[in-house]
Amino acid sequence: MDKIKIALLGDIHANLEAFNAVMEKIKTLEVTHYVCIGDIVGYNANPKECLDMMRALNPVATVRGNHDEYVGTEQDLYGFNPSAAAAVNWTRSQLTKEDRKYLAELPYSTVVRIPGVSPFSIVHGTMDNPHTWGYIFTRLQAVASMENQRPYKLCFFGHTHMPLYFVEKEYETQGFFFQEDAPISIEPNSRYLINVGSVGQPRDGIPTAAFTIYTPDENKVELYRVEYDIETCQQKIRDAGLPEKLASRLEIGR
Numbered sequence: 001m002d003k004i005k006i007a008l009l010g011d012i013h014a015n016l017e018a019f020n021a022v023m024e025k026i027k028t029l030e031v032t033h034y035v036c037i038g039d040i041v042g043y044n045a046n047p048k049e050c051l052d053m054m055r056a057l058n059p060v061a062t063v064r065g066n067h068d069e070y071v072g073t074e075q076d077l078y079g080f081n082p083s084a085a086a087a088v089n090w091t092r093s094q095l096t097k098e099d100r101k102y103l104a105e106l107p108y109s110t111v112v113r114i115p116g117v118s119p120f121s122i123v124h125g126t127m128d129n130p131h132t133w134g135y136i137f138t139r140l141q142a143v144a145s146m147e148n149q150r151p152y153k154l155c156f157f158g159h160t161h162m163p164l165y166f167v168e169k170e171y172e173t174q175g176f177f178f179q180e181d182a183p184i185s186i187e188p189n190s191r192y193l194i195n196v197g198s199v200g201q202p203r204d205g206i207p208t209a210a211f212t213i214y215t216p217d218e219n220k221v222e223l224y225r226v227e228y229d230i231e232t233c234q235q236k237i238r239d240a241g242l243p244e245k246l247a248s249r250l251e252i253g254r
């Protein structure tokens with residue numbers, strides 16, 4: 001059997017140029033399974049195309065992001081910033097009823113079970129109250145989430161668009177930046193909470209599309225970054241009449 005290699009894609013946010021560039025790279029990596037960490041839609045201008053593409057990959061698991069939830073339902077947009085809310089409203093008009101139902105029915109978190117791989121958990125925001133869409137930036141926020149990922153050793157998340165990871169070892173938890181030249185080695189007797197990076201709207205100051213590859217046989221988790229056609233994506237945002245801020249932020253990765 002081929003070695004299992006799992007691609008984890010999160011915060012795609014309707015950025016077709018970034019998603020295509022990520023898939024080009026993935027073609028060279030002998031990936032066997034896909035996992036989606038949520039926020040397929042929102043912010044950028046190709047929600048339908050990105051949703052169809054993600055579903056066609058037949059991911060072994062997909063969780064619901066906050067944008068997926070708001071686009072999939074008629075909930076009012078209290079708490080969204082104005083440009084994100086404008087994009088949610090526009091995105092609702094771009095999807096079919098069936099697309100929106102699919103998004104609205106995604107689970108908040110799930111356990112990924114692949115034969116031959118220790119089960120691991122995934123969530124968009126946090127394992128503690130995932131439906132409240134809290135963010136994990138700090139060690140304390142990570143600890144609260146990790147208490148709720150037990151008994152699983154490994155949990156992948158998204159939502160912050162900031163590739164950070166946290167390691168709990170002997171009752172101590174530490175946070176680190178997740179970088180493409182520094183794979184995480186999964187050690188026995190440690191617990192991990194890993195942000196997979198954002199495909200479609202990175203916010204760590206690096207504008208390239210980010211995604212994660214997990215190779216269980218090698219106990220290795222790697223971050224990849226790929227260049228994509230930012231200008232085309234920006235032009236589509238402007239052509240759709242979406243807020244200029246959504247276009248300009250892409251080139252600075254914020």
Ligand SMILES: [Fe+2]
Binds near residue numbers: 013067159160
């Ligand atoms: Fe997001």
